[in-house]
Amino acid sequence: MRRSSWFAFGLAAVLAGVLAGCSAKPTEMAAVPNGNRFVQGGDTITPRLVRQLAKARGIVAYPQPPHVRPALVRLGRELAFDKILGGNHDVSCMTCHLPRYETGDARSLSIGSGGTGLGPDRTHPDGINIPRNAPPFFNLGAMRHLFWDGRVEVDAHGHVSTPAGAQLTPQMTKVFEFGALSAQPMFPPTSAAEMRGSSGNELSGFTDNDVTQIWAGLMHRLGTIPKYRRMFEQAYPGTRFDDMNFAYASNAIAGFIVNDLTFRNSPWDRFLDGDDRALTQQQLDGAAEFLTLKCSICHNGATLSDDQFHNVAVPQIGPGKGNGASGLDDFGRMNVTGDPADQYRFRTSPLRNVELTGPYGHDGSIISLRDFIDHYSNSDEKLMDYNPAQLIAPLRSTVLDNKSAVIAERDTLIVGVVLTPEIEDKLMDYMSALTDPAARNLSRLTPRRVPSGLPIDK
Ligand code: HEC
Ligand code: HEC
Known part of the structure; x- marks a missing residue:
């Protein structure tokens, strides 16, 4: 392996550390209590261990929403x-x-006024795209x-x-x-x-x-x-x-x-509410990875987002926000704060129902969830080798040549990170635990008619 690996300090090390009462653990794990009381036989991941890891990362149940008139x-x-x-x-x-696309549009970049068609079929006569991906x-x-x-x-x-x-x-x-x-x-x-x-x-x-x-x-x-x-x-x-x-x-x-x-009825939500049987063993294993790796340093709290801004080396495509010499760049949070330290930083995505909400990233430049997770592994090389063939034809030529600048300012947390396919499999298992079955079909949202009498997109 060419560089220090992320997972070297992963679960095995934590379990070993926990078992051995070892204090020489990576800083990010400092909050995990010592002592072997979380580990019940071998390295089987138990609900109890996952609860402890979640607690250490400040991951708590999503609050009940307020009553709305x-x-x-x-x-x-x-x-x-x-x-x-x-x-x-x-x-x-x-x-x-759109309800049919889980309140997104299943496109990398949205198309607004003047467009025709919906979701992947939507086009604009002048080829105008909105600079960013529509979040759910x-x-x-x-x-x-x-x-x-x-x-x-x-x-x-x-x-x-x-x-x-x-x-x-x-x-x-x-x-x-x-x-x-x-x-x-x-x-x-x-x-x-x-x-x-x-x-x-x-x-x-x-x-x-x-x-x-x-x-x-x-x-x-x-x-x-x-x-x-x-x-x-x-x-x-x-x-x-x-x-x-x-x-x-x-x-x-x-x-x-x-x-x-x-949505707070995903297996993960039911688990946090106290149901030890809500997660499959695979999902428990995946949760333990997610909570032990650096993922949960940024994706945490009730929403699985720290509500902060980071540069995780996502490729830039589309018209951009008028930034940089080309005007085609998107400086992200820096456009709000004016602080150069915020260049290329975007808000940590909350992850509930994330399986259902591709494409991924602020500009939808990564189409599949697996690829987004894989992108964290050697993210500098992944950005350099980004394959535009995954995009719809009109966007393929818009990949911006800002890659070195993005890599230079990557969040230090993801520098040197390497993930094995096995770890990525487990992370996918955890992602599957974040889906509330009720989010899979949102057709119930659509009203039969609206007061203007205009046609309804659904
Ligand atoms: C042309 C497509 C389009 C239309 C129409 C549209 N949005 Fe969006 N929406 C987007 C895009 C793209 C973003 C991300 C923009 C950004 O972050 O700069 C977004 C972001 C949002 C967000 C932020 C979500 C988050 O996670 O931060 C909310 C909430 C939202 N839209 C609600 C609305 C509402 C309410 C309306 C109608 C009043 C609306 N949108 C109309 C495309 C659209
Ligand atoms: C340094 C903080 C940080 C770390 C560490 C991190 N993320 Fe992220 N994550 C982000 C940010 C910021 C975004 C949005 C980036 C963008 O769009 O440019 C994001 C986006 C995502 C998305 C896409 C969500 C969407 O709706 O588009 C997924 C999935 C994801 N992260 C999973 C993970 C997993 C799994 C790990 C661990 C392997 C991880 N993240 C580690 C900050 C982080």
Whole structure:
């Protein structure tokens, strides 16, 4: 083996360390208690050992979601599916977050306003792609940073910051009931490429930054539909529609996401809730690997994300975010903080239902889950040898030549990491334990009709 290997300090070493009461363990394992009481015979991975490892990594059960008023859920659901929020009535939120693709679009990069077709069949007449991959809506109520670069965020005091700055007024933020998630739906309808359209409607003359006017225009649209006036007033008893701003709509969509898309019945969730028999032996073995390797230094907590930003050497494809000499690069978190140390860092992905949500990474450049996991092994070589053939034809020529720069700033945690196929198999077994069966078919989300009467993408 050419370099120090990740798994040399893996499970075997921990078990040996635990058995021997050895204190010379790698730093990341320092939190695992000593003593052999976790190991019950040979190196069989027991539920008890996995619980101890999870605890040491700060991995806890996902909290029960708050009760959300049914009238708010209903309003949010219908808004999310209604193309009334699309400038030219051609996209809704769910056009890119389709129930049939587990609230993603099964594409590397999304296609917004002006596109036709859905999911893998969607095309744009001018070939315009959104720079990033559409993430799923699962368990977002607990995330403090939303979007791949965390540009919508909430601090420990509940203060929300967003790209809108002071245009997001106290009259708006006071409406938010679900943290950062309540603020997030304010933004897709303001983007010309995603929803607003760059011509052909009363909102298309603005720039993406004119959010005050766009939000007012959207409320004006909704106010022309009597059913929406009634639904808003039922969702927010005591407030007249004419006194509401777009935050009332945004918060309702968040209420829908929290209520309908919080999943905590995967085998892993049932295990954390105390069911020793929830995981198969393979899944227990996989969990022990995940919890012993560095994966869980970043993927931890209730969401399996540290809610922080790291560069894990994902290839860059597509139009990018206007960064770098080419304008085709995506500097990730640095676009939010301005700090060069944040260049190429993206938010650690929460992993519930991850089996169902490919392609993977901030730009969907890695199509299969197995390949994403394998990519952590010798990630510098994997990035250099990235195979564009896995992409759809129009994206193959867009792989950006920024690889050396990305590798130079890789998170030190993944430098020198090598995984064997056997370890990757086990990690896949663990990933399979994160799937809530109820997430496999989301057709129940789709309303029969929406107040505008426009067609529904599902
Ligand atoms: C054109 C496709 C498209 C449409 C339409 C769209 N989204 Fe998205 N959505 C995306 C993409 C792409 C991202 C990732 C963007 C980024 O991180 O910069 C995203 C990110 C998000 C996130 C952040 C998830 C996370 O894990 O941080 C949420 C929440 C979300 N969208 C909700 C919505 C809502 C609500 C609407 C409608 C108001 C909407 N989206 C409309 C494509 C779309
Ligand atoms: C240094 C922190 C860090 C470590 C260590 C780490 N990850 Fe990640 N993980 C991330 C970040 C950040 C992303 C998103 C990267 C991007 O899109 O550019 C991610 C993305 C993923 C994804 C893709 C999810 C999606 O929806 O696109 C999977 C799967 C994943 N990690 C699994 C693992 C496994 C398994 C390990 C251990 C072998 C691991 N990670 C180790 C930070 C980390």
